[in-house]
Amino acid sequence: MRYCKQICHRCGAEADSLRASWFNIHMLCQNCRAEEAAHPLFDHARRMEFAKTQTGNYRFEGIGLPEDLQRKYYAR
Numbered sequence: 001m002r003y004c005k006q007i008c009h010r011c012g013a014e015a016d017s018l019r020a021s022w023f024n025i026h027m028l029c030q031n032c033r034a035e036e037a038a039h040p041l042f043d044h045a046r047r048m049e050f051a052k053t054q055t056g057n058y059r060f061e062g063i064g065l066p067e068d069l070q071r072k073y074y075a076r
Contacts, residue, residue: 010073024062
């Protein structure tokens with residue numbers, strides 16, 4: 001099996017592994033994931049994801065990336 005680095009959807013860094021965002025459908029490196037977890041809306045995003053899956057919506061795209069994170073990553 002061939003090993004391949006993956007690219008973070010937010011910062012563009014190469015990573016050994018990626019995890020899904022709670023805000024949207026991005027796949028994140030550990031640094032971006034930690035920054036997301038420290039955001040004030042993080043718990044709300046997790047609760048909304050849980051509520052949607054309980055109603056059978058397994059394709060919930062999240063509550064959306066907060067504006068302050070959008071400005072940081074997309075102002076480049």
